[in-house]
Amino acid sequence: MSNLPKLDIAVFEGDGIGNEITEPSLDLLSAASEQTGGFELTFKRLPAGAGTYRQEGIALPKESLNAARAADAIFLAAMGLPDVRYPDGTEVAPQLDLRFEFNLYAGVRPVRSVAGLPPVLADPRAAALDFVLIRESTEGLFASRGKGVVENDQEARDTQVITRPVCERLFDFAFDLAAKRRAAGRPGGVTCVDKANVFTSFAFFRQIFDERAALHSDIDADRAYVDATALNMIRRPWDLDVLVTENMFGDILSDLAAGLIGGMGLAPSADIGDEHAVFQPCHGSAPDIVGQGKANPTAMFLSAAMMLEWLAERHSIADCARAGAAIRSAVDQAFGDGGLIPADLGGSAGTVQVTQAVMTALRTPR
Amino acid sequence: MSNLPKLDIAVFEGDGIGNEITEPSLDLLSAASEQTGGFELTFKRLPAGAGTYRQEGIALPKESLNAARAADAIFLAAMGLPDVRYPDGTEVAPQLDLRFEFNLYAGVRPVRSVAGLPPVLADPRAAALDFVLIRESTEGLFASRGKGVVENDQEARDTQVITRPVCERLFDFAFDLAAKRRAAGRPGGVTCVDKANVFTSFAFFRQIFDERAALHSDIDADRAYVDATALNMIRRPWDLDVLVTENMFGDILSDLAAGLIGGMGLAPSADIGDEHAVFQPCHGSAPDIVGQGKANPTAMFLSAAMMLEWLAERHSIADCARAGAAIRSAVDQAFGDGGLIPADLGGSAGTVQVTQAVMTALRTPR
Ligand SMILES: CC(C)[C@H](C(=O)O)[C@@H](O)C(=O)O
Ligand SMILES: CC(C)[C@H](C(=O)O)[C@@H](O)C(=O)O
Numbered sequence: 035m036s037n038l039p040k041l042d043i044a045v046f047e048g049d050g051i052g053n054e055i056t057e058p059s060l061d062l063l064s065a066a067s068e069q070t071g072g073f074e075l076t077f078k079r080l081p082a083g084a085g086t087y088r089q090e091g092i093a094l095p096k097e098s099l100n101a102a103r104a105a106d107a108i109f110l111a112a113m114g115l116p117d118v119r120y121p122d123g124t125e126v127a128p129q130l131d132l133r134f135e136f137n138l139y140a141g142v143r144p145v146r147s148v149a150g151l152p153p154v155l156a157d158p159r160a161a162a163l164d165f166v167l168i169r170e171s172t173e174g175l176f177a178s179r180g181k182g183v184v185e186n187d188q189e190a191r192d193t194q195v196i197t198r199p200v201c202e203r204l205f206d207f208a209f210d211l212a213a214k215r216r217a218a219g220r221p222g223g224v225t226c227v228d229k230a231n232v233f234t235s236f237a238f239f240r241q242i243f244d245e246r247a248a249l250h251s252d253i254d255a256d257r258a259y260v261d262a263t264a265l266n267m268i269r270r271p272w273d274l275d276v277l278v279t280e281n282m283f284g285d286i287l288s289d290l291a292a293g294l295i296g297g298m299g300l301a302p303s304a305d306i307g308d309e310h311a312v313f314q315p316c317h318g319s320a321p322d323i324v325g326q327g328k329a330n331p332t333a334m335f336l337s338a339a340m341m342l343e344w345l346a347e348r349h350s351i352a353d354c355a356r357a358g359a360a361i362r363s364a365v366d367q368a369f370g371d372g373g374l375i376p377a378d379l380g381g382s383a384g385t386v387q388v389t390q391a392v393m394t395a396l397r398t399p400r
Numbered sequence: 401m402s403n404l405p406k407l408d409i410a411v412f413e414g415d416g417i418g419n420e421i422t423e424p425s426l427d428l429l430s431a432a433s434e435q436t437g438g439f440e441l442t443f444k445r446l447p448a449g450a451g452t453y454r455q456e457g458i459a460l461p462k463e464s465l466n467a468a469r470a471a472d473a474i475f476l477a478a479m480g481l482p483d484v485r486y487p488d489g490t491e492v493a494p495q496l497d498l499r500f501e502f503n504l505y506a507g508v509r510p511v512r513s514v515a516g517l518p519p520v521l522a523d524p525r526a527a528a529l530d531f532v533l534i535r536e537s538t539e540g541l542f543a544s545r546g547k548g549v550v551e552n553d554q555e556a557r558d559t560q561v562i563t564r565p566v567c568e569r570l571f572d573f574a575f576d577l578a579a580k581r582r583a584a585g586r587p588g589g590v591t592c593v594d595k596a597n598v599f600t601s602f603a604f605f606r607q608i609f610d611e612r613a614a615l616h617s618d619i620d621a622d623r624a625y626v627d628a629t630a631l632n633m634i635r636r637p638w639d640l641d642v643l644v645t646e647n648m649f650g651d652i653l654s655d656l657a658a659g660l661i662g663g664m665g666l667a668p669s670a671d672i673g674d675e676h677a678v679f680q681p682c683h684g685s686a687p688d689i690v691g692q693g694k695a696n697p698t699a700m701f702l703s704a705a706m707m708l709e710w711l712a713e714r715h716s717i718a719d720c721a722r723a724g725a726a727i728r729s730a731v732d733q734a735f736g737d738g739g740l741i742p743a744d745l746g747g748s749a750g751t752v753q754v755t756q757a758v759m760t761a762l763r764t765p766r
Binding site: 294 | 596
């Protein structure tokens with residue numbers, strides 16, 4: 035028996051390609067933790083998702099939810115299937131339920147270019163993007179999920195909700211992240227993205243941002259409209275640092291941002307609350323490529339790195355942070371010389387090739 | 401006295417660079433109409449905007465509104481100034497009032513690459529983009545403009561509204577446009593962009609789309625989520641044809657789309673209803689560059705071309721359509737050899753140079 039700190043990870047494979055990318059990701063996590071030696075990981079597989087809903091009539095069984103609550107972190111692959119829906123026609127998406135259930139208000143979506151992969155933007159400055167979009171993940175328009183109404187088949191409504199307590203925590207989170215980035219050598223500024231020029235709820239959002247900015251006066255604070263931000267993400271993404279926005283806007287902008295670095299196959303995410311956090315790739319369950327060995331595990335690898343770094347900070351385990359950094363470096367090294375192009379980026383490398391290359395890089399860092 | 405058909409154009413210069421791009425645009429319109437010879441244009445300048453609000457306490461005076469109603473078309477430069485706001489903090493934006501007042505439900509935003517300008521995306525296929533985004537412009541989240549609430553400084557709400565009559569007309573408009581594009585040699589399909597997987601109002605939006613698609617069964621109909629569409633616009637914009645979406649989503653996606661062709665300086669728009677229409681560049685009043693001679697008039701030129709083509713169809717004036725096509729060709733010719741790069745695209749050509757080049761091309765087409 036060891037005295038090493040043990041971290042329990044709740045693992046949701048979910049649907050579609052979920053299983054295909056989960057196995058390699060757990061192998062990579064185990065390898066990284068063994069290599070650093072300072073902590074142990076245990077994985078507990080839990081059922082949830084569209085497949086579970088189809089079989090059991092419930093998308094997120096209570097035992098799964100309770101086990102997730104008891105775990106140190108939640109690691110999720112992908113959930114949902116286009117043809118499995120609730121009676122009202124909306125999708126079975128228990129990843130949303132987790133965000134609401136555990137108050138995971140800060141949806142962190144880092145956008146970092148991986149060298150060696152085909153460029154998306156023509157401007158060479160886009161080869162070194164490094165910014166973070168924070169999507170509020172428990173309210174905004176999504177507060178209306180399951181609550182929208184249709185009247186007489188004539189008019190439908192959904193209501194966006196912005197609350198002070200959530201905004202305060204969200205903006206503080208953004209300023210703290212910017213401070214950490216600044217300590218690591220990045221410019222470290224925060225931009226509030228909204229539509230305060232038209233909507234009362236966004237004027238309120240921006241007002242709270244201004245209040246919190248005043249409490250973090252050492253960090254640059256900026257404000258931008260969501261439409262101008264969409265344009266700016268294409269025109270000058272190398273100038274961006276930390277962006278913070280409402281749930282629905284964040285959903286749109288984070289896919290746009292992922293497009294800038296080559297798509298969802300490279301885009302990790304974390305949904306973070308004060309007590310719990312879920313780490314998952316931004317992409318969906320991609321039922322169209324299931325069983326073909328094509329699924330790109332990179333976004334889940336990078337989500338694993340984010341999970342280790344979050345656990346490291348929370349439990350003060352330096353080796354855990356080292357393991358996270360090692361995974362990120364291994365990804366960079368695997369793709370760095372330009373010889374490994376995943377299928378979703380127009381190349382031929384499938385799940386196995388990408389996994390082997392990253393594993394090799396982890397074991398033999400340059 | 402001539403017997404030529406006369407078309408009365410209500411002209412709003414608005415604010416900021418509005419005046420600087422309006423003069424050249426009216427000159428170009430006059431030149432194009434004289435050249436074709438089959439119709440006459442008269443321009444009536446009307447006050448409205450942030451400057452008008454500051455001076456007169458009203459952003460869109462009644463006389464301006466009535467004159468616009470009486471005109472055959474409304475031509476608008478740019479409105480709004482960051483420091484001129486209504487008491488609730490939202491911006492003075494009478495262009496929004498016009499959309500509501502005249503039921504201009506179809507916000508048409510064509511995205512067409514102009515050859516000879518610097519590429520934005522690395523993929524060479526992006527040099528020939530040609531798609532149209534239709535943004536519903538009278539309801540959606542914008543139905544809440546001026547109606548949002550804040551309670552006890554704790555919680556704010558805005559409500560999105562989707563109605564059947566507006567959707568039906570909107571989708572019919574989209575299918576008609578796709579049919580015209582198909583007749584002109586484009587694929588001609590319509591994609592409904594929504595978030596029907598999460599929201600009741602968007603499931604309703606999509607349901608009405610499906611109904612209207614069934615009535616236009618000769619046109620390909622597709623459905624996509626807004627987040628996936630943002631990604632797709634970056635990954636495969638050359639595959640897009642006609643997209644139709646809700647007001648707020650359209651606001652974001654149309655700026656994104658403009659970014660793909662080099663920015664707002666090249667992005668025209670039309671807000672079209674059953675009786676009236678407003679034509680205006682997508683960009684704002686750019687107070688930061690006022691008086692520097694840098695404003696790019698191209699988006700307003702292309703909006704003028706859209707206006708002529710809309711008038712041509714409405715009044716069956718073939719020469720009016722020819723004049724519109726001539727303006728578009730003149731823009732292509734002016735930029736085509738790569739020697740004219742406007743200031744907003746990283747070059748040195750200002751308002752005068754761009755205008756002269758387009759005027760010359762109009763007079764001496766190749
Ligand atoms: C699957 C879907 C409901 C989900 C969302 O909109 O949040 C997804 O797009 C995401 O970004 O996590
Ligand atoms: C100025 C602003 C209110 C306006 C809008 O949001 O509609 C603008 O962004 C536009 O796209 O026309």
